Amino acid sequence: MDVRHLRYFLGVVDHGGFGRAAAQLHVAQPSLSQAIAALERDLGVELFHRIGRTVTVSEPGRALIEPARRAVRGLDAVRAMAESLKGRLVGHVDLALMPSQSVEPFSTIALAFGKRYPGVTIRARAAFSGMETAELVASGASEIGLLGSAKFLPPAGVILEHIEEQDMVLVGIPGAPFLDNAVVHRRELAGQRMIVSPAGSVMRKVVDEIVAAGIDVDLAVEVEHRAAILPLVLVGGGLAVLPAAWTRLARLCGAAVMHLAPVVTLEVALAYREGQILTPSAKAFVAIVREYAANQDV
Numbered sequence: 001m002d003v004r005h006l007r008y009f010l011g012v013v014d015h016g017g018f019g020r021a022a023a024q025l026h027v028a029q030p031s032l033s034q035a036i037a038a039l040e041r042d043l044g045v046e047l048f049h050r051i052g053r054t055v056t057v058s059e060p061g062r063a064l065i066e067p068a069r070r071a072v073r074g075l076d077a078v079r080a081m082a083e084s085l086k087g088r089l090v091g092h093v094d095l096a097l098m099p100s101q102s103v104e105p106f107s108t109i110a111l112a113f114g115k116r117y118p119g120v121t122i123r124a125r126a127a128f129s130g131m132e133t134a135e136l137v138a139s140g141a142s143e144i145g146l147l148g149s150a151k152f153l154p155p156a157g158v159i160l161e162h163i164e165e166q167d168m169v170l171v172g173i174p175g176a177p178f179l180d181n182a183v184v185h186r187r188e189l190a191g192q193r194m195i196v197s198p199a200g201s202v203m204r205k206v207v208d209e210i211v212a213a214g215i216d217v218d219l220a221v222e223v224e225h226r227a228a229i230l231p232l233v234l235v236g237g238g239l240a241v242l243p244a245a246w247t248r249l250a251r252l253c254g255a256a257v258m259h260l261a262p263v264v265t266l267e268v269a270l271a272y273r274e275g276q277i278l279t280p281s282a283k284a285f286v287a288i289v290r291e292y293a294a295n296q297d298v
């Protein structure tokens with residue numbers, strides 16, 4: 001069995017089809033199809049159901065996903081280890097990353113990591129909830145994860161290691177109606193227009209609690225793309241509740257950042273599989289994350 005065939009198999013799984021996988025893997029689609037067919041012959045099973053242009057993973061295909069990821073990542077680890085013995089760490093880190101944590105602490109961590117390990121690429125995959133991040137780690141799609149969430153029970157075998165806590169803050173246009181750095185009590189939000197994320201996030205939970213308390217706020221926009229929230233605030237679309245990770249960027253863009261009372265926090269955590277042998281690149285990344293966490297406790 002050629003490990004290249006396993007990479008191609010995972011490419012089709014992750015990108016949802018042969019055409020998209022071929023483009024991402026920089027290989028001709030007929031070559032990709034032939035490789036998958038060769039893998040199916042070797043295993044004696046059909047890995048995908050092909051109905052017209054639609055491709056779905058078969059039951060044997062689903063069973064192969066996690067072992068294939070382990071095999072590919074194990075080979076990558078061996079290669080990276082061989083390179084590291086030459087005195088320079090190379091390779092990549094597969095990271096599941098939530099939007100707000102991609103602002104901070106990821107920016108600070110990535111900067112420190114890049115300076116120390118310029119030969120390693122961080123491949124950050126988007127996840128939109130703590131559970132989604134943990135599930136990507138549990139499945140092996142990502143080797144580690146960085147998330148911010150209320151406390152939750154992760155999938156079996158996934159460890160959540162505390163990094164820091166972030167307060168939830170209120171972001172708006174300065175003076176409309178609150179001044180930067182003011183303390184805003186929930187009752188003072190009566191009559192305000194709010195920009196919110198879909199249900200399930202801590203940001204949305206805070207706003208839902210305000211509504212449940214009988215405080216009359218208008219939900220002006222519900223947007224799944226977190227990157228759209230700050231631009232909407234800046235054009236006067238309303239106020240938004242965001243993690244404190246956004247504070248520096250919001251102020252640089254001209255927004256005001258207020259403190260909410262009572263204070264609501266989310267936990268930023270590192271996710272990895274219990275008993276997992278990390279690739280050298282991931283191990284180095286985890287060390288940088290732990291250095292960051294230690295500095296927050298000083």
